[in-house]
Amino acid sequence: MRHVERTGPVPKAMDGPESPAARERAKAAEHVAAQRAALARGEKRGKGFDYRVYKDEGVRAALERLFHGKCAYCESDYAAQAPVDIEHYRPKSGVEDAPDHMGYWWLAMDWANLLPSCIDCNRRRYQLLPLPTTGSLADLRAGANTALKTGKETAFPVFAGTRAFGLTPDPEAETALERPYLLDPCRDDPGPHLSFLVDAPEPLALVLPARTAPGEGLPLPQIGAEIGPDAVAPHVSARGAVSIQVYGLNRLGLVQARTRILRQLEVLGALVIEAHALAEDLAQSPDPAARAAARMVADFADRLAAAIRAMAAPDQPYSAMVGQWIDHWTDRLGPVTEETHVTDD
Template sequence: MRRVERSEAIPEDLNEKGAAELEKAIQHFESNPPNPDSFSFQRYKLKSVKDALERIFHGKCAYCETFYASTQPLDVEHFRPKGAVAGETGHRGYWWLAADWDNLLPSCIDCNRKRNQITPKGETSQVRLLEDTVGFSAAVTVGSGKKDSFPIAPTGARARSRTDPIAAEKPLLLNPCEDDPEQHLTYFFDREHPVSFVLAKHLAGDPDFSGDDGLSLKGATSVHVYGLNRLRLVQARTRLLRRLEFLADLAIDLKQLAENLKQKADPEVVRAGQQVDAFGDRTLAELVGMCAEDQPYSAMAKAWMRDFQNRLEAA
């Protein structure tokens, strides 16, 4: 997950049609006595909404950064769930935010819907991430996916009506348009056993979002609820991680070979060294490009790049 600026204003038709839908919802939910029936929200599904979210997030899931377009339809996800809140009996959801532009995010099915997911556990050296998952010994099946989940910090106050201040809630889920995920999430890198796990980051001293172990409660809760370490997602990130490691080793070898060739007396060999040097630069540029915001798992790639630069400086 990476920080994303909501760079586009509310779509014009969502502004108009969403306001009309909200008026109907107010009549439905605030009637006396309250209407016990569910309400069919539709305006958040507008094509203009989907198109804008795809542009802002480059066709990636807001939570796991997977490209969803080639394999599944876009789920327009409500950060604050519109119809109910898991674990909150009697809460009818944040219905007044159903068409609120700032509450809408693009999500893949696995992050948005409750599903049982195989999730690796144990020592990473024992996790056979690229092997067949039949008989996978170092894994558990975990129910993950956001759906109606919206936990808040113990120091927060749950909003139950449209007049309650949502700013007082202190959500335990990361919103990439409101939070900086880098403050709460980190990645595990082991060159001998390349595997890409995302972990909660140390956040000591924060009374609202730091757990007893000093880890970010927002990070830990988000990893669990969104299923950021589900097997197929870890596999996909690990494939990228291994490609990054391969290209890094290739770039280093090319640059070293180029330096050796450019030291020779033969002009032809020197020219060959310059060509090899250019190949090394192109390989490094490819690494940088894989960290761009429109690339899959760019937050992990960016974290890996910092680690790679630190390794070079320490060498």
């Protein structure tokens, strides 16, 4: 997960007081009010509201451009595997740990509440997850994992502030008081909360909750019946831990896909180091041909380094992990961030 600025125009279907979104919100408000009145009379809640504007093709296209065709949570290219889910960061029709909640109906057609998600991050279903003792990808393949239900669905835990129920004339003000656990890549910088395991002896692209400053640790809530322990270790980002568990960011297939990228980085990085070392040796030779070869080898190493940097671009899969790998190995891989120049003597 990486931070994405929500830039560009608001999709036409959601822009302005006369837009389809504005009309749908007014109808949703009437529907929810009628449901609450029915409950107050002791009647059943009734059928949920049929939200449609968020499915608008212009909305889908805008999200695809904003996130480069990647899942907002795991950074997988969703077009190659399954149709994208238009995901509501704050759930539209109900909240898992608040049975009386009717969903964040006032945000169901709000552009700022929508994200593109792959099916596995969004829908609750069983996934293979690594056990805490897992030390290698071979262990994972051999069965050092457990099947748990992950996927956001209607999960939306908050750790501070009063949960917004949309009971006031200004539900947006209620929303502003919430402090959610789940990371939103458009509102939050996931970097301080998520740390990829990029320095293991054997490349294994697990993502872990990042360490936090003393005093910033939060209790970790129970999400559903099968996700998450009841507490989180001190000085570890609880927001990172909850996001990893709910979105399923360590499901086996995803770890394998990231690990393939991590292994490619290790190979490219080693080639950069070896090429630059060879260029330096050749540059010391009294033979003009060897010195000319040094320039060619150095240029080759710089192109490899540029290829590594390109893998951290926003439109590339798992770019946040690649960026952390580059940051971690900057000292070892100086050429990754700085070109080497071989001069003529």
